[in-house]
Amino acid sequence: MSYRVAVAVSGRGSNLLALCDAPETGADVVLVLSDREAAALDAARQRGIATHRLRDHQDGAEWLAALERSGADLLVLAGYLKLVPPTVVAAFRGRILNIHPALLPRHGGAGMYGERVHAAVLAAGDAESGATVHLVDEVYDRGAILGQARVPVMPGDTAAALAARVLAAEHRLLPAAVTAAAAAGRPVPFEFPPAA
Numbered sequence: 001m002s003y004r005v006a007v008a009v010s011g012r013g014s015n016l017l018a019l020c021d022a023p024e025t026g027a028d029v030v031l032v033l034s035d036r037e038a039a040a041l042d043a044a045r046q047r048g049i050a051t052h053r054l055r056d057h058q059d060g061a062e063w064l065a066a067l068e069r070s071g072a073d074l075l076v077l078a079g080y081l082k083l084v085p086p087t088v089v090a091a092f093r094g095r096i097l098n099i100h101p102a103l104l105p106r107h108g109g110a111g112m113y114g115e116r117v118h119a120a121v122l123a124a125g126d127a128e129s130g131a132t133v134h135l136v137d138e139v140y141d142r143g144a145i146l147g148q149a150r151v152p153v154m155p156g157d158t159a160a161a162l163a164a165r166v167l168a169a170e171h172r173l174l175p176a177a178v179t180a181a182a183a184a185g186r187p188v189p190f191e192f193p194p195a196a
Contacts, residue, residue, distance in 0.1 A: 003182035006031040006072035008080035013040025014167065015078035015099060015174050020047060022175030026182035031070035033063070035082050060087030067092070074181055077136060078174065081113055086138055096136035097187055099174050101166045103148055104132040108141030118159035118166065128152050129162060131170040133177040135187060147180075147190045149173040 005027045007016050013032075020029055032044035035057035044051050052066040063085060067075065077084070077098040084096065100108055100117075107120045107129075121129045130150040135143035149169035153162060173192055180190035 003027040003178075003185070004030045004071050004073045005076055005178060006033060006067055006070055006074070007076045007078050008033045008035075008084070009038055009040035009078055010035055010081040011038055011040060011079045013038065013043045013079070015170055016040050017043060018171035019076070019078065019175050019178060020049075022179070025175055025179045027074070027178050031066065031072060033066060035080070040079075057082045058085055060085035060091075063088045064091055073185075074178070074187065075136075076174070076178065083138075083140065084136060089136060089138055094135060094186060097133055097146070097174075097177055097181070098136050098141070098143070099170055099177075100132045100134065100141055101129075101163070101170060102132065103128070103130045103150065104134060104141055104145055108132075110140050112141065115159045115163060118162040121153065121162065122157060122159060126153055129166055131166055131173050133173055145189075146187060147173060147177055147192045149192055 003026055007029055009016055029049055031050045033052045034041050035054050041051045075092050075096045102117045107117050128150050130148055132145055133147045134145045137143045151165045151169050176192050181187045
């Protein structure tokens, strides 16, 4: 029996597609939720994946009903920009992952998403950035870190150029996190890149 994954999105869904296209994760994406009519919902529908457009992203009962119908073992936030309702965090404690486009604990928290994150990395003069997969709790980007992918900051980088390199790393890191979770039956710390 496969490990069943629900994915919450707010945008185009490139991490969702990277997860769907990754070979041999041991997991199946069974539901895609969104707080808006995002392009990712169309991408999921085209692949025959069940979708749910949240009427009220703060309504934990709506989330939980959709997750229960899907039989999801794991909830993955892949570019989902809102806080998950506390009742959902409680019901799925230890079973919600987020991917963040920086090396947490730096450059995280409320409002730190998209190009804002990469601009903050450049403004800080950091030598490297990357992506982080972490457990989700009631506070943005605070949960335990499970794995990170590192990306160098290059001389003359713009936020857009750095964002593109970090996104490419995210597309490898998220499937690795889900593969590790599927193998263990729950999210666990994992090595990235994997040992040869």
